[in-house]
Amino acid sequence: MNPLRAKELVIDIPGRDDGQPLSFTVEPGQIWGVLGPNGAGKTTLLHTLAGLRPPRQGTVCLADYSLTELRRRQISQQLGLVFQERQDGFPATVLETALIGRHPWLSPWQMESGEDERIARQALETLDVGQLSDRLVSTLSGGERQRVAIATVLTQAPDTWLLDEPTNHLDLHHQVSVLELLTEQARSGRSVFMCLHDLNLAARWCNHLLLLYPNGDACWGPAERMLAPAALERLYDQELLTVEVDGAPLFVPKKAR
Amino acid sequence: MLTFPTPLQVIVAASLLWQGTAVAGEVCARDDTGEQVCLEQPASRIAALSPGATELVWAAGAGDQVVAVVSYSDYPEEAKDVTSVGSHTRMDLERLMELEPDLVIGWVTGNPPEQLEALKELGLPVFSIEPRTFEAVSHTIERLATLAGTEEEGFAEAHRFRRGIAELEAQYRDAEPVPVFYQVWDEPLMTVNDEHLIGKVITLCGGVNVFGDLERLVPRISPEAVIGANPEAILAGGMGEENRHWLTRWEEFPSIEATGKDNLYFIPPSLVQRPTPRMLEGSRLFCEKLDDARARR
Amino acid sequence: MSRPLLKPLLVLVLAGLAAMVLSVGTGSVSVPPGQVLAVILGEGSGLQQTLVLELRLPRTLSAFATGGLLAVAGALMQVLLRNPLADPYVLGLSGGAAVGALLAMLAGLGGLIVSGSAFAGALLATLMVFGLAHGTGSWTPSRLLLTGVVVAAGWGAVITLMLAISPAQRLPGMLYWLMGDVSYARSPWPALVLLLLVCLLVVPLGRSLNVLARGPMQAAALGVAVRPLEWTIYILASLLTATAVTMAGSIGFVGLVVPHMLRLVLGNDQRLILPACALAGGTLLVLADTLARVVIAPEQLPVGVITALLGVPTFLYLLYRSR
Numbered sequence: 001m002n003p004l005r006a007k008e009l010v011i012d013i014p015g016r017d018d019g020q021p022l023s024f025t026v027e028p029g030q031i032w033g034v035l036g037p038n039g040a041g042k043t044t045l046l047h048t049l050a051g052l053r054p055p056r057q058g059t060v061c062l063a064d065y066s067l068t069e070l071r072r073r074q075i076s077q078q079l080g081l082v083f084q085e086r087q088d089g090f091p092a093t094v095l096e097t098a099l100i101g102r103h104p105w106l107s108p109w110q111m112e113s114g115e116d117e118r119i120a121r122q123a124l125e126t127l128d129v130g131q132l133s134d135r136l137v138s139t140l141s142g143g144e145r146q147r148v149a150i151a152t153v154l155t156q157a158p159d160t161w162l163l164d165e166p167t168n169h170l171d172l173h174h175q176v177s178v179l180e181l182l183t184e185q186a187r188s189g190r191s192v193f194m195c196l197h198d199l200n201l202a203a204r205w206c207n208h209l210l211l212l213y214p215n216g217d218a219c220w221g222p223a224e225r226m227l228a229p230a231a232l233e234r235l236y237d238q239e240l241l242t243v244e245v246d247g248a249p250l251f252v253p254k255k256a257r
Numbered sequence: 258m259l260t261f262p263t264p265l266q267v268i269v270a271a272s273l274l275w276q277g278t279a280v281a282g283e284v285c286a287r288d289d290t291g292e293q294v295c296l297e298q299p300a301s302r303i304a305a306l307s308p309g310a311t312e313l314v315w316a317a318g319a320g321d322q323v324v325a326v327v328s329y330s331d332y333p334e335e336a337k338d339v340t341s342v343g344s345h346t347r348m349d350l351e352r353l354m355e356l357e358p359d360l361v362i363g364w365v366t367g368n369p370p371e372q373l374e375a376l377k378e379l380g381l382p383v384f385s386i387e388p389r390t391f392e393a394v395s396h397t398i399e400r401l402a403t404l405a406g407t408e409e410e411g412f413a414e415a416h417r418f419r420r421g422i423a424e425l426e427a428q429y430r431d432a433e434p435v436p437v438f439y440q441v442w443d444e445p446l447m448t449v450n451d452e453h454l455i456g457k458v459i460t461l462c463g464g465v466n467v468f469g470d471l472e473r474l475v476p477r478i479s480p481e482a483v484i485g486a487n488p489e490a491i492l493a494g495g496m497g498e499e500n501r502h503w504l505t506r507w508e509e510f511p512s513i514e515a516t517g518k519d520n521l522y523f524i525p526p527s528l529v530q531r532p533t534p535r536m537l538e539g540s541r542l543f544c545e546k547l548d549d550a551r552a553r554r
Numbered sequence: 555m556s557r558p559l560l561k562p563l564l565v566l567v568l569a570g571l572a573a574m575v576l577s578v579g580t581g582s583v584s585v586p587p588g589q590v591l592a593v594i595l596g597e598g599s600g601l602q603q604t605l606v607l608e609l610r611l612p613r614t615l616s617a618f619a620t621g622g623l624l625a626v627a628g629a630l631m632q633v634l635l636r637n638p639l640a641d642p643y644v645l646g647l648s649g650g651a652a653v654g655a656l657l658a659m660l661a662g663l664g665g666l667i668v669s670g671s672a673f674a675g676a677l678l679a680t681l682m683v684f685g686l687a688h689g690t691g692s693w694t695p696s697r698l699l700l701t702g703v704v705v706a707a708g709w710g711a712v713i714t715l716m717l718a719i720s721p722a723q724r725l726p727g728m729l730y731w732l733m734g735d736v737s738y739a740r741s742p743w744p745a746l747v748l749l750l751l752v753c754l755l756v757v758p759l760g761r762s763l764n765v766l767a768r769g770p771m772q773a774a775a776l777g778v779a780v781r782p783l784e785w786t787i788y789i790l791a792s793l794l795t796a797t798a799v800t801m802a803g804s805i806g807f808v809g810l811v812v813p814h815m816l817r818l819v820l821g822n823d824q825r826l827i828l829p830a831c832a833l834a835g836g837t838l839l840v841l842a843d844t845l846a847r848v849v850i851a852p853e854q855l856p857v858g859v860i861t862a863l864l865g866v867p868t869f870l871y872l873l874y875r876s877r
Contacts, residue, residue, distance in 0.1 A: 052774050076777030087636065087769045090822040100765050104777035108758035111559075111825075156776070328853070342852050346729065347737060349852035354604050355583040366725070371738035379608055477718075 001159035001189060002063035002078060003027050004049060009058035010216075011048045013041050019216020021058055026160060026208075031186045032193040033206035033223070037236055040212040042195040043084060046162050049193065050081045062160075076104035080158030082149050084165050084195075094140070094148050095133040098124050101155030123154035126181065128174065142169035150178060161185060163194035167201060179205045199236075199251050203227055211235050286400040289365055289387040296382060299406025300360035304353055307345050307364035310386060311336050312533040313394075314362060316418075317401040318410025324356045332527065332535070348372055354379065360404055362386060388532040389454060391461075395419045398534070414534060421537040425461055425544060432463030435547050438488035438515070439466065441530070443495075443503045445477050454532050462544035464490070484510055490550040491515040492543065494526030518553045522546040559826050562819075566833035570618065573837045577614040577844040578606055582851040616739035617843040617857065618836035619746045620802045621812075625835025626752055627794040628809020629828055633767050634787045635698060638817070639872055641810035642676075642795040645702035648804035649709025650679025651796040656716050656728055673796035679705060680792050699873075734805030734858025736843050745797050749836075752790060753829045759786070760825030767822065805858045807865020808835050814872060838864075 009022040022045075026032055034042050047053045049060055051067035059066045062078055080101075098120040099112055106112065124130040127147040137145060146169045153161065161182065167175040182192045183205060196202045202209060203223065210220040213235060219226065227249055229242050239254040285295040304325035305311040311330040314323055320335060327345040330336045340356060343349040345367050353361075358381065363373045365387035377383050384404060388394045395415040402411020437459050441447045449455045451469035459466045467486035468476060483491075491513070493503045504521040511517055524546070528539030579590045585602055592598050593606040624642060631640040631647075642648050654675025658668040686701045717728055756763070762783055766773045770780045798805070812835040813827065820826055842860040849855060 047771070050775055052771055071777075072774060072779050073777040076775060079775075081775040083772060083775070086772070090632075090636070090638070090767050090817065092768075092822055096821075096823075097768075100761075100768070100776060103761060103765050106761065108761070340852075343854050347735070347854040347856070349582050349847075349854055350609055350737075351605055351847075352582045352852050354609065355601060357601065369738060371740070375609075375740075379604060 001028050001191070004079065004160045004191065004193065005061040006049065007059050007061060009048065009060060010056040011041055011044050012053065012056040013044055013216075016041075017216050018056065019213075020218045022210075022218055022220070023058075024210070024220050026191045026193050028159075028189045028191055029186050030191050030208050031182060031206045032191075032208045032210060033202035034193070034195045034210045034212055035197075035199060035202055035232075035235060036195075036212035037214055040214045041216075042212055043164055045212065046081065046164050046193075046195055050079055050162050051075055052081075073104055076156070076158075078159045080153035080156045080161055082153050082161070082163040082166055084168065086145065086149060091136050091138055093133065094124065094129060094135050094137055095120060097137050097148055098133075098151050098155050101152040101157075104156060119157075120151075120155045123151040124148070126154060127151040128177070143171060143174060146170055147174065147178070150181075154181075159190050161190065161192045161194070163192070165195055165197060167196065167198060175201065199232065203251065204248055284404055284406065286384065286403050288384045288400075289393075289397075290385050292385070294382050294384045294404070296360065296404060300358075300382075300404050302356065302358045302360070303405060304342070304356065304358035304361045305330065306342075306348065306362060307367050308332070309388075309531040309533055310362040310364060311339075312531060312535065313386070313388075313397055314401055314405070316411070316414050316534045317398045317405060318407035318414065319401065319405035322405055322407075324358055325353055332531075332533075350375060350379075360384060362401070389452070390457065391422045391454075391536070392419070394454075394532050394534065394536065397532075418534045418537055422461070422540065425540055429461060429463040429544060432547075433551055434463060434465045435490055435550050436467050436486070436488045436514075437464035437547070438468070438483055438486065438491045440491065440493035440503055441475060443493075443506075446480060446483070447475055447477050449475055454536070455529050458529055458536065458540045458543050461540055462547045464543075464547050480506070483507075484513055487512075487514050489514045489518070490520040490522065490547060492522045492524050492546060494524060494530060515550075518550070520546075520550040520553065522549070559823075562826065563829055563833065566830055566837070570833050570837045570840070573840045573844075574614050574618065577617070577840045578610045580844050580848060581605065581610060582848065612742055613736060613739065613843070614840055615742035615746060616801060617736045617839045619742050619749055620736060620739070620798045620805065620836075621808050621839025621842075622749045622832040622836035623745060623794040623798040624805060624808040625812035625831035625838075626749070626756075626828055627791045627798070628835075629813040629824070629831045630763075630787050630791045630794075631809070632813055633763050633824060634784060634791070636767060636769065637698060638814055639699060639810070639869070640702075641807060641869075642791065642798075643804060643806035643808075644699070644706065644810065644869070645683050646679045646706035646709050647676045647683075647792060647795045648799050648806070649706045649713070650682075651676035651792075651799035652732075652804050653709050653712050653716070654678075654796070655800055656713060656720075659728060660716060660720055669796065669800045672800045673793055676792040676796040676799070677789065679709065680788050684788070732803065733856035734803040734861070735856035736802045736839070737847075737854060737856075738803075739801045742801075745801055748794070748797055749832055752794065753832050755790075756828040757825060759783070760823070760828065763787075763824040763828075764822070767824070803856075803858065805839070806862045807869065808839060808861055810872075811861075811865050811868045812838055814868065 004026040006022045006024050010018045036042050048055050067075060102112060102116040124133055127150055129144055129147050129151060137148060150166060166178055186192050206223050209223045209226040210218060211226060212218050229240055233240050241252045241254055243250050282298040283295060284299050285293060287293050301322050302324045303314055303319060303322045305314050305323055306327055308330045311326045312332050315333050323339050325342050326336055326339045328341055342353045345364060361376055361381050361383045363383050363385035365385045373383050386397050388397045395418050398411050398415040402408045439448055439455055439459060441449055448468045450471045451466055453474050456466050456469055467488045491507055495503050501523045504523060507513060507516050507521055515521060524542060528535050579585060579587045583605055585606060589598055589602060590606060593602045628641045632638055651672040655668050655672040658671035683702050683705050713732060720728060762778045765776050765778050766783060774780045813831050816827055816830050816834055820830060843857045846855040846857045846860050
């Protein structure tokens, strides 16, 4: 697979200084977590990495090609993105929604085949929404929709997963099974890059972290190095208590008195 | 689209080649769009696509040959019994074709050109008219009489009209001018300019149309403009043949000379608003009213 | 997937043919239904030949083409805006096309120039509505509709102005742009060919349109070149509207009613919906025009009256439900 690489990247957030340019490579097998307070630019970073927004400076590359040199279709065969917000203009069923994940792989004249449908159904099963495949998406709960969105990208089968708060709306069990699914993907040679607001989920499942500060500062590296309580307290402007459970740190906010 | 010459076009082309050697029974006339219309024999089934055309065909003595009219063709009385093919702006071409006319009298500014064109493509001879002068009224009657084979009656009627207008012209050539406002419509307020046939009636009777110089044939104006123009006589049609209602609005403005002298006259609209021989009667009435106004000086 | 696509289309083709047979067999002059086929095959009296072949058939085909074009234009704009209320008439495309065509006619031009000018007008109207409604944020239904309605009202005023200042002999020809009327339509063939071409074009574009219907970001993430596709839709919708308007004036609400009804029944796969719109839109307008021809014959109604009577309640219902 072609690793996703940011080179001297400055994301474009209007009215904010350039801050620290980002240079990192998301290698196969890695699971990256992006941590930062609200408004730090996590979603913008994700969209920039996916080539959906132009960066202010620097480039995003797949292998040796800048995203701007590649066709959208080529990009979408390698990069999948789970959005945080989704709009449903027209009614569509769960299966139809998952099936559009096959779009990058079909030529304009091709109709979805039985094989495509099988892939989509399997993805839905994996996300535990297989029994909903004939329901309209608009009738689902928030958590069910979230899982359909992840199933769509699973159908797309990209080498690199970009996810914007994938655990949103999910109950504890499904949060864990989604993160396990992503771990499984990474283990099979793919890579994962996701924004998370739950520090502890990130600490437990990510092997790389990127801390994004509201002023544009950033630092990144292997998870164990980044999970320094002082850095995290500065990141969230919140005092933290740290305990160790099951061999990993667990962070609990301090109560204000 | 591919078009093949219609039989008519072939005839026209042939007639151009063989000028002077008219086929026995063939009749020709040039219509008001400049097109030469020829019939192998005089028309016996005429479709008149405007109320004015209907009157003119009757005036030409060919009333019995009319098989189709449009809405509001109310003169002469017999015209009301003829099959209607809808309104002059949107005709039922099917019904028209079913009546199998051999001559269609179109109205240059009243019928949609697309529909007239369609009739031509269907092979019907279309003779489009638009009389804008007294002479054109006579000339149209003559041309229709020629096409319908009723020259005797038609030419007599044309002559009667021409002479009547000439008499009025002679009578009022040196009459004292009267500033006149003629009201075609009430809401919106509309009048005519000198180019309009009614404008020519005003001139004929020695009147001076206060809005004669306006650009449009039937201009829309404001009541203020009428008050400002201060006509000595106001003449109006109305929503019917005996409805003076439109004149009452001017009674509120005594500053207008016409109101002050009570020179507010009703003219039955059907007598002047269609370019037909009835205009002679209308013109006479019009001139009498202006005489009346002069008498009150 | 191809089998479920074909069946509804086949049903619609049959419905369209039935409507055309009804239309060709109906009129102020009665031609027995049995005779119609005979006449088309070259028999029957001269009058019947004229009625069926030269009056009814071209008009029926024109109505079909116009309805199909408008319905496809409406469906395309709905995908573009992700809003089922979009319609070439409501958003002022028809108005822009009518102004373009009238300007060309006022200048004394004819033929292709009128069509080209109508196309330019429709394109300008599209760009205005999209540019203004988009502004800095995203499209909200109310913002889009308000912009469209205001722009459409502006076109209406321009048309009235042009009618007021145009010379009398042009008036009857121009008036029908306001009403929408296929009785002036001449040759249906260019429009029918365009309709067919568009239907063929949307087959390869269809899946991309399905993805675009889920939002431009999502579509881009799934490999759709969003900008080029959006431009293609703008231009196609304008071209279709302009062709329909040059043929029959501005006919309202076909682009709204037809796609809406079809989506209720057939779902939202554009590869099915767009050809289905072409067929059902054509069928609807053929039926509406048949009604317009006979309901108060010999007086003829403009077909726009009938479609508006159908479309306004549908539009209001959609608006009510979308809250």
